Amino acid sequence: GADEVSVDVGIEDETPSGDSDDSEASGDTLTMAIVAPSASDDLAFTQSMIDAIDALDRDIDLQVTDGTFVVDDAAAAIRGYAEDGVEVIIAHGTQFGGPLSEIAPEFPDTTFIWGTSSDTQGLDNVFAYYPAADEGGYVNGVLAAAVTQTGNIGVIGPVEAGDAVAYINGFAKGAEDSGDVNVAITYTGSFSDVALMAEAAQAHLSNDVDVLTGSSQAVVGAVGVASENGVAWFGTQANQTSLDPELVVASQVYHWEVVLEEMLALRDGGTLGGEAFEVNLENGGLEIEFNDGFELPDGARDAADAAIDGIIDGSIDTGA
Amino acid sequence: MSDFFTMSILVATVASGIRLATPYLLAGLGETVGQRSGVLNLGVDGVMQLSAFFAYWTVLETDNLILGSFVGVGVGLVMGVIYAVITVVLQAQQGISGIGIFLFGLGFSDLMFRRQVGTPKPANQLPDVPIPLLSDIPVIGEALFEHSWLTYLAFAMVPLLAFMLRKTTFGMNIRAVGENPQAADSLGVSVGWTRTYAILIGNAMAGLAGAALVLELGIFQPNLTAGLGFIAVALVYFGAWRPAGVMSGALLYGLVAAVVLQWKAQGIIPRSASDIAAMAPAVLTIIALVVLAGRVQAPSALTRPFSRH
Amino acid sequence: MSMLEMRGITKRFPGVIANQDVDFDVRAGEVHTLLGENGAGKSTLMKILFGLYQPDEGEVIWQGSPATITSPSQAIEAGIGMVHQHFMLVPTLTVAENVALGLSSGRAPFTDLDAVSERIREISDQHGLSVDPSVDVWRLSVGERQRVEIMKALYRQAELLVLDEPTAVLTPQEVDDLFEILRRMTDEGRGLIFISHKLHEVMALSDRITVLRNGRVSGHTTPGETSREELAAMMVGRAVKLTPDRPPVETGDSRLEVRSLSVQGDRGTRAVDDVSFDVKGGEILGIAGVSGNGQREIAETIAGLRTPLPGSSVLLDGTDVLPMKTKQRRDLGLAYVPEERMKDGAVGDFSVSENLILVNHDTAEFTSSGLFNFDAIRRHCSELVERFAVKTPTIDTPTSSLSGGNIQKVIIARELTGNPGVLIASQPTRGVDIGSAEYIHEQLIAQRDRGTATLLISEDLDEVLGLSDRIAVVFEGRIVAIVDADDATRENIGLLMAGVVEPTG
Amino acid sequence: MKRLLGASIPLLAALIAFLFGAVMLLAIGASPWEGLKALLDGAFGSADRLAATAIKATPLVLVGAGITIAFRTSVVNIGGEGQIVAGALLSTSVALAVPDLPAIILVPVVLVAGLIGGAIVGAIPGALKAYASVNEILSTIMLNIVMVQLMNYLLRGPLIDPLEVEAGTRIPQTERLSDNATLPNIVPGVRLHLGVLIAVLAAIAVYVLLWRTPTGFRLRAVGHSPDAAKAAGINVKRNITTALALSGSLGGLAGAILVFGSEGQRMVTDGSSAGFTGSAGFNGIVAALFGGLHPLWTIPSSFLFGALLTGATNLQRVLQVPAPIAIAINGIVVIFVVSSGRLREKIDRMLEARAEFDDTPSTPETPAVVEGAQS
Numbered sequence A: 001g002a003d004e005v006s007v008d009v010g011i012e013d014e015t016p017s018g019d020s021d022d023s024e025a026s027g028d029t030l031t032m033a034i035v036a037p038s039a040s041d042d043l044a045f046t047q048s049m050i051d052a053i054d055a056l057d058r059d060i061d062l063q064v065t066d067g068t069f070v071v072d073d074a075a076a077a078i079r080g081y082a083e084d085g086v087e088v089i090i091a092h093g094t095q096f097g098g099p100l101s102e103i104a105p106e107f108p109d110t111t112f113i114w115g116t117s118s119d120t121q122g123l124d125n126v127f128a129y130y131p132a133a134d135e136g137g138y139v140n141g142v143l144a145a146a147v148t149q150t151g152n153i154g155v156i157g158p159v160e161a162g163d164a165v166a167y168i169n170g171f172a173k174g175a176e177d178s179g180d181v182n183v184a185i186t187y188t189g190s191f192s193d194v195a196l197m198a199e200a201a202q203a204h205l206s207n208d209v210d211v212l213t214g215s216s217q218a219v220v221g222a223v224g225v226a227s228e229n230g231v232a233w234f235g236t237q238a239n240q241t242s243l244d245p246e247l248v249v250a251s252q253v254y255h256w257e258v259v260l261e262e263m264l265a266l267r268d269g270g271t272l273g274g275e276a277f278e279v280n281l282e283n284g285g286l287e288i289e290f291n292d293g294f295e296l297p298d299g300a301r302d303a304a305d306a307a308i309d310g311i312i313d314g315s316i317d318t319g320a
Numbered sequence B: 001m002s003d004f005f006t007m008s009i010l011v012a013t014v015a016s017g018i019r020l021a022t023p024y025l026l027a028g029l030g031e032t033v034g035q036r037s038g039v040l041n042l043g044v045d046g047v048m049q050l051s052a053f054f055a056y057w058t059v060l061e062t063d064n065l066i067l068g069s070f071v072g073v074g075v076g077l078v079m080g081v082i083y084a085v086i087t088v089v090l091q092a093q094q095g096i097s098g099i100g101i102f103l104f105g106l107g108f109s110d111l112m113f114r115r116q117v118g119t120p121k122p123a124n125q126l127p128d129v130p131i132p133l134l135s136d137i138p139v140i141g142e143a144l145f146e147h148s149w150l151t152y153l154a155f156a157m158v159p160l161l162a163f164m165l166r167k168t169t170f171g172m173n174i175r176a177v178g179e180n181p182q183a184a185d186s187l188g189v190s191v192g193w194t195r196t197y198a199i200l201i202g203n204a205m206a207g208l209a210g211a212a213l214v215l216e217l218g219i220f221q222p223n224l225t226a227g228l229g230f231i232a233v234a235l236v237y238f239g240a241w242r243p244a245g246v247m248s249g250a251l252l253y254g255l256v257a258a259v260v261l262q263w264k265a266q267g268i269i270p271r272s273a274s275d276i277a278a279m280a281p282a283v284l285t286i287i288a289l290v291v292l293a294g295r296v297q298a299p300s301a302l303t304r305p306f307s308r309h
Numbered sequence C: 001m002s003m004l005e006m007r008g009i010t011k012r013f014p015g016v017i018a019n020q021d022v023d024f025d026v027r028a029g030e031v032h033t034l035l036g037e038n039g040a041g042k043s044t045l046m047k048i049l050f051g052l053y054q055p056d057e058g059e060v061i062w063q064g065s066p067a068t069i070t071s072p073s074q075a076i077e078a079g080i081g082m083v084h085q086h087f088m089l090v091p092t093l094t095v096a097e098n099v100a101l102g103l104s105s106g107r108a109p110f111t112d113l114d115a116v117s118e119r120i121r122e123i124s125d126q127h128g129l130s131v132d133p134s135v136d137v138w139r140l141s142v143g144e145r146q147r148v149e150i151m152k153a154l155y156r157q158a159e160l161l162v163l164d165e166p167t168a169v170l171t172p173q174e175v176d177d178l179f180e181i182l183r184r185m186t187d188e189g190r191g192l193i194f195i196s197h198k199l200h201e202v203m204a205l206s207d208r209i210t211v212l213r214n215g216r217v218s219g220h221t222t223p224g225e226t227s228r229e230e231l232a233a234m235m236v237g238r239a240v241k242l243t244p245d246r247p248p249v250e251t252g253d254s255r256l257e258v259r260s261l262s263v264q265g266d267r268g269t270r271a272v273d274d275v276s277f278d279v280k281g282g283e284i285l286g287i288a289g290v291s292g293n294g295q296r297e298i299a300e301t302i303a304g305l306r307t308p309l310p311g312s313s314v315l316l317d318g319t320d321v322l323p324m325k326t327k328q329r330r331d332l333g334l335a336y337v338p339e340e341r342m343k344d345g346a347v348g349d350f351s352v353s354e355n356l357i358l359v360n361h362d363t364a365e366f367t368s369s370g371l372f373n374f375d376a377i378r379r380h381c382s383e384l385v386e387r388f389a390v391k392t393p394t395i396d397t398p399t400s401s402l403s404g405g406n407i408q409k410v411i412i413a414r415e416l417t418g419n420p421g422v423l424i425a426s427q428p429t430r431g432v433d434i435g436s437a438e439y440i441h442e443q444l445i446a447q448r449d450r451g452t453a454t455l456l457i458s459e460d461l462d463e464v465l466g467l468s469d470r471i472a473v474v475f476e477g478r479i480v481a482i483v484d485a486d487d488a489t490r491e492n493i494g495l496l497m498a499g500v501v502e503p504t505g
Numbered sequence D: 001m002k003r004l005l006g007a008s009i010p011l012l013a014a015l016i017a018f019l020f021g022a023v024m025l026l027a028i029g030a031s032p033w034e035g036l037k038a039l040l041d042g043a044f045g046s047a048d049r050l051a052a053t054a055i056k057a058t059p060l061v062l063v064g065a066g067i068t069i070a071f072r073t074s075v076v077n078i079g080g081e082g083q084i085v086a087g088a089l090l091s092t093s094v095a096l097a098v099p100d101l102p103a104i105i106l107v108p109v110v111l112v113a114g115l116i117g118g119a120i121v122g123a124i125p126g127a128l129k130a131y132a133s134v135n136e137i138l139s140t141i142m143l144n145i146v147m148v149q150l151m152n153y154l155l156r157g158p159l160i161d162p163l164e165v166e167a168g169t170r171i172p173q174t175e176r177l178s179d180n181a182t183l184p185n186i187v188p189g190v191r192l193h194l195g196v197l198i199a200v201l202a203a204i205a206v207y208v209l210l211w212r213t214p215t216g217f218r219l220r221a222v223g224h225s226p227d228a229a230k231a232a233g234i235n236v237k238r239n240i241t242t243a244l245a246l247s248g249s250l251g252g253l254a255g256a257i258l259v260f261g262s263e264g265q266r267m268v269t270d271g272s273s274a275g276f277t278g279s280a281g282f283n284g285i286v287a288a289l290f291g292g293l294h295p296l297w298t299i300p301s302s303f304l305f306g307a308l309l310t311g312a313t314n315l316q317r318v319l320q321v322p323a324p325i326a327i328a329i330n331g332i333v334v335i336f337v338v339s340s341g342r343l344r345e346k347i348d349r350m351l352e353a354r355a356e357f358d359d360t361p362s363t364p365e366t367p368a369v370v371e372g373a374q375s
C-alpha cells in the first residue's frame, strides 16, 4: 500500500531490506516512483503494476502516489519526483500522457515509463507500455463459451473506451468464435458506480445469462452478484480469484515485469526511452491464471490452450 | 434480442429498480426529516460512505449482518451528533459544513478501508427474505416481496415517518421549528433539541442507507456511493418534503436506471448510445418535476440557524 | 396592587439604547397602554418582559416577587401571554396545532388535538373569540390570525396579556370585536398591556397611558385627563397636526382610467368585479373599504403585478397599459407604494440609498458608461433623505434597521421622485407613528397639488376622509358608491363599507 | 484589539483542524511536523509550486465568483461540475473546428466558447426555476450527471482523437489541440499561464458587476427580496435565469482554462467529472463561502484552498501517506472554520454591545437566505 514509507522490492540476497539503503551504494539501488490513478491494492489496474515492480529482479527504492485520478495532481506528483531526482518514474495512466509530454523534455536524464499507450509521443526518455488485452479477452471468451450452459454470456463495462473495449471485444469474439453463444454487453456509463454494475449483472441474469465478465474497478459489485447467483466469472487485469474462490474461472493477468525488465535493461545501456512495448501472450506479459477451485468442463482447458497457441502463432484473429 | 415485455423480465426489472431505490429512499427520508426541521445536510453522501465502510468491516470481521446494520446506524448517529453540534450549537452555515462532512466521510472511509482491509474482500451479502404469503402472489410477489429486510424497512419507513410528522407531538414540533422557529420557541418548544433529534434521525437513516448499499453488494470500495447521497438530497426536493413524494422520486430514479440497464442487456439500447441512456434517470426526474410540479414551498426556516436575537 | 412591576429597565443594542431606566407597572383588571413613536422602545420592553431579551439593568417584579424571566416558556408558565407585533404562528399548522405547540400532553407521544380543539371551542364561546381549530393557519385572514394569537394566551391562562400593535392590520369592525374581547378579559381581572399608534383606540380602551420617547418614559396620563392632540405632542415632542390641510386645486384630465376591471383573487374567487373609475390630475381618489374587498387586487393589477380577467382595461394618460410589464408602466409615469412595506415596498437588506434608487437605478442620471455614478446617487439620496426628513444615521444604513415610519418615508420619497403622473398609495401610514404619518400626509397632498392623480387605498377611515377629494367605497369586489369628500362622513362611509347601500348625490 | 480577537478565531479553528490532521498522521505513523513541512513546501516551496498553487486556485476563483452571483441572487448553484464540463466541451469543439486561427484570435475565441457553454448549462436550471418552479438544487445536481455522460459520449465518439480509433486503443480523449489555443505563460520561466490572470480579472469583474452596475443591482435586489424587486419593476424570472447563466458561464470559463491551460493540451476523461475538474465545482462553493460570498475575498480564499490541495499532493508524495487522508483533513478544516464563524460573531457582538456608541460599522451582511431555501 501507499502507506509504506519506502518499500524495498526484489531483494536478491537474504539481506534485510531496512539496511540496504544505507549500506549499499546508491548505484545499486534504483530509485523508482509510480503515479497511479487508483489505489495500489485495487485488485485491478494499479495493483497489476505494483505487483510487477515487486517481481522485478532488482534493488528498487519505490515511492508510490496512488489514487491520483485528477490529471493535474498526477502531473504535479510526476514533476515532484523528477525534481527529487528519482531515476525512473512510472506514469501509470493513459490520461497522464498530456502532462508527460511537457514534463519529460524538462528532465532529459530521467526515464519515464508511461502506459497504457502504444506510442511514446516521440519522446526519447519515455517508454510506453500497452496490453494486448484483446488476447486474454479472447481466451477468456473461449473458456466462457465452454462453461455456459444456457448459451448466454453477459459482459459489463464502464464506458466504451480504452483497455476495457479491447478486452471486451476480444472476449466477445473468443466466445462467438467457439460456439453458438450470445454475448450481451452492457456499458453502465460509470467507472465508479458499484451498485449500478451489480444491477447491470442482475439484468444479464434475468436474461438467462450464466457466465459473466467485466472490466473496471467497479465490477467487484458484479462479482458479488455472480457469487450470490452461482454464476461463473472471468477476471481481467489482476487475479480476481480471491473475490470468489469457487466461481472465478480464470483471470487475465498483466505481467508488466516482462516489459519493465526490458526497459530497465535498455536504460542500463544508456537508452533512456523512445520505445513502446506490448505485453501479450507471446512474451508472457499476459497470462491466463486459472482457478483450481473451479472445475472446468472437459476440453475447455485444451480449447483455451489452443486459442493461446493460435493467437501466438497468428492463426487466430482476436478482432483487435 | 429477447423481449422486454415478458413477465420474468418485467419482474426482474422492477425488483432491480426497487433494490436501486432503497439507499436513495433511506437517505432521502432521513434528509426529509432534517429539512422539515429546518436543517439542510449536504453531507449525506459522506455519512453514507463512513457507515458503509464500518458496516462492511463489521460484517467482514463478524459475519453478522444485523450487527453490521446497527453499526451503520451507529456511525450515522455519531455523525449526527457532530452535525448537530456544528449546526445547532455553533450555528454554522449548513450548506458549507455539509460539504465539510462529505469531504471528511469520503476521505476517512477510504483511509480506514486502506488501513484495515486493503484489497476488496467479499463479505456476507444481505439475503433476500421472501415475505410469507405475499411473495407467493404471482408476478407481484416476486417483484415486490423478495427483497432484503433493509429494503422492507426502507419502504415501511415511508408511512411511519409520514405518520410521525403528521400525527405525533414530535412531528408537529419538527414542522413548527422548520417553518417558524421563533413561534415554536415562544411557546416553549426547544428549537435546538427538536432540530437535534431530527438531525439524529436523518443521519441515522443516512447511516442505514450506507449499510443497505454496502451489505446488498457485499463489498466496499472507496467512494462507494459515487454521488448517491447528493441525488438523495435532490430527491427530497422532488418529493416536496413529503415521505411519499421522496419515495416516488427514489422509485422513479431507481426504476428508470433499472429499465435502462435491462434494455442495454437486451441490446434494445445500442451500445453507441449507452452514455446518453445513462442520463435518463436524471433527465426524467427533472421532466417529471416540470410536468407534475405545483408550487411547493420549502420549509421557511430551511438553512436558517435559530437564535433569539 | 400591581400584578407586574418593571423597575429601572435599561436595554442596549449596538449603537442604540432601546430602553433607559424605564419604570412600568400593570394592575389586575386594567388596560395600561404604551405609546411612543416608531423605535421608542415599546416592543423591546415587552420582549424583556416575555423573556426574549434580558435587560442590561433593572428588575421585573411579578405578582409581588422578583422574577428572572429568561425564556418565553417561563413567561408563559408564570401567566404572561404576548401577542407579538409580527405574528408568531406556524402557517402550515392548523389552529389547534398552533395552540397546542409546547403544551405537555397526557397522551404522549401524541398531542390530543381533539381535546385541544374542544377546549378552544369552550374558550371561543366564553370570550366571543371565534376561531375554527381545524383550519390551517395560512388560510386565515389577519384578523383571524390575531384571534389565534389571543387564543394561545388564553388557553395558557394568561393573567397578563401583552398586545403589541394588535390593531395595525385590523379592519374597524375587527377592532371593535377585539376590544369587546379585551374588555371581557379585564372584567375577569386580567391585566392588559396595549400598544398602538392609533390615538382614538388608545383613548377608547386605556385605563392608564405611559408614553415612551427615545427609550425613556416621557410621561404618564389617563384618557380622562388628556386629548389626542396632547398625546401626540407627548410622543413626538412637539405639536402635531392630526388632520391635514387640503387646499382646493384645479383638477385636470383623467390620468388613470379603470374600466370594467375584473380580477381573479388568490383563492380562485372573483376578487374584483367589474370596477370602473377615473382619477384626474390634481385629485386624490380614496378607496375605502374593509380589507379583503378587492383593494389589494385593484392596486396590484394597475401596477402590473396581476393579470386581470379579459374585458378589463386600464389606461394611463390615455395609454392602454394592460399588455405592459411593471417596468414599462413605471416608465409611463406610474408610481406605486405597496401595502406591505417590508415585503413589497423595500428591500430590507439594501441600504437606504439603494432603496431610494430601486426603481430608477439605471437612468442616465445615475450611470455613466454602464457603471453607477455613486457621486450622483449619493447627492440624489442625501437630498431625498433631507427633503423627506428620513431619520437614518447615514444613507448607507441597512433599511431594515430603520423604524417602520422611516422605511415608509423612504418608499414615499422614492415613488415621488420624478413627479409621477399617477400614484397608487396602499396603506401609506399603517403602523407608522403619528409624527411620520403627519409628514407623509403632507407629502401626498403636496404631490396632488403638483398635478398627480393619486389613488389612495386605506382602511384607516380618518386617513381616507382627511386626504381624499372623492371617496370610492368597495364592498365584495365592487364599487358600491363614489362620494364627494364634502358629502362624506364617518357614518355614511362606514355604512357603505359594511355593504349597506343608499343612494347618494 | 477586538478586531484581532475576532479575526484570530477562524485561524484558531484552522489550527485545531490541523491538530486533528496531525493526530491522524501520527495514528498512521507519519510525522506531523514533516507533514506540515511537506504541505507548505508543496504549496509554496518554489516559484513553480507557487504557480501550481495559483493554477489550482484558478478554477476555484472562477467557480467561486460565479457562485457569488448565484447566491447573491438567492439561487443555489451546485452545478459547477457540469458547467465546467460544458465549457470545456464547447471550447474544445471550437478549437477542433478552427485550429488554424492565429493565437491572438483563437485564445479569446475558445475562452468565450467556454463562457457560452457554461452559460447554457447554467441557464437551464435558471429557467426551470424561474418559469417551471423546479428547485435548482435538484436540477443542478441532475445536470451534473447529464453533463458527465455527455462528456463521455462526445469524447469516446464524435470528439475522439482519430489516432485512438486507428490504433484501436480508443482512449476517450481528443487529439492534441491547436497550440494556437494554448494559454500563454505570463511570467517567463514559470508555468503560470494567462488563465490565472483571467480568473482574477473575472472575480474583479463580478465585484464590479454586482456592486457597480444596474444589472448587478437588480440581481441583488431579486436576491434579497423578489417581491420588492417585482413591485419596483424588475423582471424577477429573467434575473434568476440571468444569475444562473452568469454563474454557469464562469464555471464554463474555468472549464476552458482547464483544457487550454493544462499541460496535456487536450481534453481527456476518466469517466467521472472529478477526474477532469478536480471537483472544482464543489470546492469553488466552499471557497466562495469561505470568502463570505464576496467575489474579491474569493481570490485569497481560493488560493488558500488551492494551497491545501497542491500541498496535499506533495504531502502524499513525500510522506507516502494515502491520498484520502488529505481529503479527510480538508473536510475537517472546512468544518472547523465554518463552525467558528458564529462564535466569532457572538464575541464581536458581545464586545460591541460593551463598546456602546461607536459608529455603526456597516459591513455587508452575508445573506442567510441563500442556501437553498425556496423551491
Ligand SMILES: Nc1ncnc2c1ncn2[C@@H]1O[C@H](COP(=O)(O)OP(=O)(O)OP(=O)(O)O)[C@@H](O)[C@H]1O
Pocket: B309, C013, C014, C016, C017, C018, C036, C037, C038, C039, C040, C041, C042, C043, C044, C045, C085, C401, C402, C403, C404, C405
Ligand atoms: N434585536 C435588535 N438589535 C438591535 N437593535 C434593536 C433590536 N431590536 C430593537 N432594536 C432597536 O431598538 C430600538 C427600539 O426598538 P423597538 O422595536 O422596541 O421600538 P418600538 O417602540 O416597538 O417601535 P415600533 O413602533 O416601530 O414597533 C430601535 O432603535 C430598534 O432599531
Ligand SMILES: Nc1ncnc2c1ncn2[C@@H]1O[C@H](COP(=O)(O)OP(=O)(O)OP(=O)(O)O)[C@@H](O)[C@H]1O
Pocket: C327, C359, C360, C361, C362, D214, D215, D218, D232, D233, D234, D235, D238, D239, D242
Ligand atoms: N427593472 C428594471 N428597472 C430598470 N431598468 C430596467 C429594468 N429591467 C430592464 N431595465 C433596463 O432595460 C434594459 C433592457 O432590459 P433587460 O430586461 O434586457 O435588462 P436585464 O435583463 O434586466 O439586464 P441583464 O440581462 O443585464 O440582467 C436594461 O439594459 C436596463 O437598462
Ligand SMILES: [Mg+2]
Pocket: C042, C043, C044, C085, C164
Ligand atoms: Mg414595536
Ligand SMILES: [Mg+2]
Pocket: D238, D239, D242
Ligand atoms: Mg436580464
